[in-house]
Amino acid sequence: MRRPTTANPSRTPLAPVAAGLGLLLLGSLLCGVALGAAGVAAADVLRFLWAGLTGGTVSAADGAAYTIVWEIRLPRVVLGAVVGAGLASVGVAVQAMVRNALADPFVLGISSGAAVGANAVILLGAFAGLGVWALSVSAFGSALAAMALVYAAARTPQGLTPLRLILTGTALAYGFEAVTTVMVFGAARGEAARSAMMWLLGSLGGATWAQVPIAAVTVALGWAWLRRRAEALNALAMGDETAAALGVRPDVLRRELFLVTAAVTGTVVAVSGAIGFVGLMVPHLVRMVAGADHRRVLVLAPLAGAVLLVWADLLSRLLLAPAELPVGVITAVVGVPAFLLLMRRGDRPLGGR
Template sequence: MRNVSTPPGEAAGPPPETSEPERSGTPATSAPAPKIRWMTTPAGTASTALVLAITLAMSVVLAIGLGSAVIPPGETVRYLWAALTGGTIQADELMRYQVIWQIRTPRVLLAAVVGAGLGVVGVAIQAMVRNALADPYILGVSSGASVGAVLVGVLGGLSFLGIYAVSAGAFAGALAATLLVYAISYSRMGITPLRLVLTGVALSFGFQAIMSVIVYLAPSNEATSTVLFWTMGSFGAATWGSLPVVATAVLAGVLLLRSLARSLDVMALGDETAASLGVSSDRLRRWLFVLTAVMTGAMVAVSGAIGFVGLVVPHIVRILVGADHRRVLTIAPLAGAVLMVWVDLVSRVVVAPRELPLGVITALVGVPVFIILMRRRGYLFGGR
């Protein structure tokens, strides 16, 4: 049989007018073009960010006004405006004004900042170790911070720092845990994701054992409550003095991670592919390790360890806007902030005047959400 080829530069002849589907009575259809979700476009991401920003502003105002003493949103906004502009209020409103400005506002703002930080750090940690189950506390930072806080709270160290002594102890413990994880996981081949995860998990159990020993040797209600605070999380100790430090750390971290978005996309392809594209995964992983450790230490120092936020938020955001880290790192802080503001509100009002630990609520919400995501979007968790 003689082969017939089309000469270069000439178009191939038209296909037969009658195709096989048409002969069988079924209309011929062309292959459908791949659908691009609107939220994965720049305009869609910007619109999603705008909606979340408006939602966050409304959530902050509502959360500030709600509590054991409910204050209407209109009065809440008036008190906030008076505080920001130096306006005047009536003498009989002084008590409610102090509740709004001195107690609830720093707490709600701290919840938003920590939620934003946990969402962003979760994205960075999952990219760094290439593990869908990673969260900001998988490297042992939170356990080290808890040990530092408990040591200061029980033994009375760093007393010269006053009310900031426990937070300073927590931050010091977080940094010490970071250095220990880095020293143990480092090898001549650099820092590998598997060594980081295994070292962090192992040291977390070790730090928890140390906390148990401290509580056992100093069996007091204060020691037990301190351990509960640093293992389950709370914003009850929020003050205007503690807010600027953690806000600066989170904001700087968000901006730095946003600038590394392209490198994170490349690193997700694997170390060898990243090296061929000019990205050193080992060097980038070291920078991410230091940056996420500082951010996590700053957040744990003021709120304790709050689980599931840094684990679930990145997956939800990826479902909404795709896996591109520029989009994910734009939406994740807003989504994390909105979630944490409402979690803190629920913890304050469900059993008022008592408070539930934040970790209880995030677990009750995060576990079913995570299972639903895993069942419906299995490919996001490492394949079907």
């Protein structure tokens, strides 16, 4: 494949920016663990983390604080970073796949499909035999079913086209949302309806260590595949004819992208709910710094997405402490004005389109 020439190249050095975001992420993780309704000193956080990593012991007096740090907050902030990185990476891929700068990981209708399975557990008690895994398994399974339905409806003998993907995903998303609405209105009012609303707007409140490895491995594998195909994404973003001239088969690449983005989106939505604006906003912010080259964007976007979601989750815990806001509320409050500012700047992401 001939190497495509990317539009709007950036001379911003990549390594210092990536290193800076990496340090910012580490600091954000520390703040996410230390801050909350019950504050823990940074020195104690580091001591508890060292004890947890090395198998050390803590005094009985520190037992409650250690449990808060190691068993409650740390898996939550780590999962938040993983979900943020996954949503940002998939956002980059979806915008290239459908050649639409307003697309995000949820444009394919997968998150709405996952909501059907999640609410079947929350509101109807389905799959109760799976115990603590019922919500995640049901959400992921319904996300895969939604993916298969979108793919079957959007596919043509000529392959997957951007317009058909967007229209099909949007239409089916409305259908899935209608099913979810019927379930919410049909269920008894009370804590179940509130839990359903929290999940629909995104929440990391139920994070456990058991959820972290599956999400982390899926996001890492998805990111690695996208990074390896970055030059092909550059070609695809410039149009199917240009991509074909550069040796890329748009239909095949778009089908592969659909499967990868669906798997990653389904996995992160299953553990965090439908958190919006991360996959839409982060790619734009990163392109302002790194340019349109996906080889650069896919290095910075996961780091930026992780930082954003860690802080969004922290704010969701602090603003109404000890109560919590859905994370999606925070990302929307930040994302709407930020995105409007980006639109007014007249930036031209995706190779100048």
